[in-house]
Amino acid sequence: MLPSSIDENGTASARQHLLTIVIDDCVAIDAGCLAFSCSDLQRRQIRDVVLTHPHLDHIAGLPMFIDDLFSTLDEPIRVHATREMIDILERDIFNWSIYPKFSDLSNGSGPVIEYREFSLGEKFEVQKLNIHSVAVNHKVSASGFVISGSGSTIAITGDTGETDEFWQVCSRVPNLSAVLVECAFPDEYAELARVSHHLTPTGLASELKKLENAAVPVYIINIKPMFRDRVTAEIEAFKLPNVEVLEVGEAYEF
Numbered sequence: 001m002l003p004s005s006i007d008e009n010g011t012a013s014a015r016q017h018l019l020t021i022v023i024d025d026c027v028a029i030d031a032g033c034l035a036f037s038c039s040d041l042q043r044r045q046i047r048d049v050v051l052t053h054p055h056l057d058h059i060a061g062l063p064m065f066i067d068d069l070f071s072t073l074d075e076p077i078r079v080h081a082t083r084e085m086i087d088i089l090e091r092d093i094f095n096w097s098i099y100p101k102f103s104d105l106s107n108g109s110g111p112v113i114e115y116r117e118f119s120l121g122e123k124f125e126v127q128k129l130n131i132h133s134v135a136v137n138h139k140v141s142a143s144g145f146v147i148s149g150s151g152s153t154i155a156i157t158g159d160t161g162e163t164d165e166f167w168q169v170c171s172r173v174p175n176l177s178a179v180l181v182e183c184a185f186p187d188e189y190a191e192l193a194r195v196s197h198h199l200t201p202t203g204l205a206s207e208l209k210k211l212e213n214a215a216v217p218v219y220i221i222n223i224k225p226m227f228r229d230r231v232t233a234e235i236e237a238f239k240l241p242n243v244e245v246l247e248v249g250e251a252y253e254f
């Protein structure tokens with residue numbers, strides 16, 4: 001998970017404002033901070049961006065990533081998204097008002113953006129990864145993913161409130177290596193979490209009961225930066241087995 005802010009010493013902060021998870025240095029899940037904190041290797045190699053949903057904290061770095069690479073791309077940035085997500089990006093972001101409409105532009109090598117549409121529930125391939133989209137419960141077209149590659153499988157909820165299908169799919173995966181689960185707000189903000197379709201620690205504990213293999217390691221992502229310490233403490237108080245907060249900027253091997 002790429003860092004999205006820096007602390008007063010100029011080093012990466014644990015505060016996670018934006019979400020980008022990079023797999024094998026070449027595929028990005030979401031593009032919240034993609035342009036801002038990826039490595040030079042990742043900048044050279046990432047040409048596939050898979051979106052969980054089009055909220056700003058998940059796409060903010062996409063326009064800048066394409067802008068930065070515009071003159072050097074010899075293949076387009078492939079944005080894997082549902083039709084609804086694509087329509088939102090084209091209407092609300094790449095519209096010449098917020099940012100250039102890259103789908104109308106090309107460099108000397110051809111188009112700089114290419115949309116690859118997937119439907120919620122569909123299975124598709126990106127590079128060497130097999131990705132299974134699973135609809136989750138958010139305020140807009142939103143997908144979780146079960147992602148397999150190199151002999152292991154992980155799952156990512158993206159942003160979601162209470163949901164069922166994602167856990168049913170995860171429960172059917174043999175040898176699931178990890179589940180990355182959102183938990184945005186502390187329990188005091190349960191009503192805000194409910195109306196914005198996010199989880200709190202109490203909601204998280206309830207959701208994890210739906211995962212049939214309780215031994216699967218669970219990593220928490222998408223904690224609102226203001227509440228990081230509180231949410232972490234509340235999750236620890238539940239003493240849930242195999243649950244820890246995913247460290248921003250750390251590389252994990254599955």
Ligand SMILES: [Zn+2]
Nearest residue numbers: 053055138159
């Ligand atoms: Zn969201």
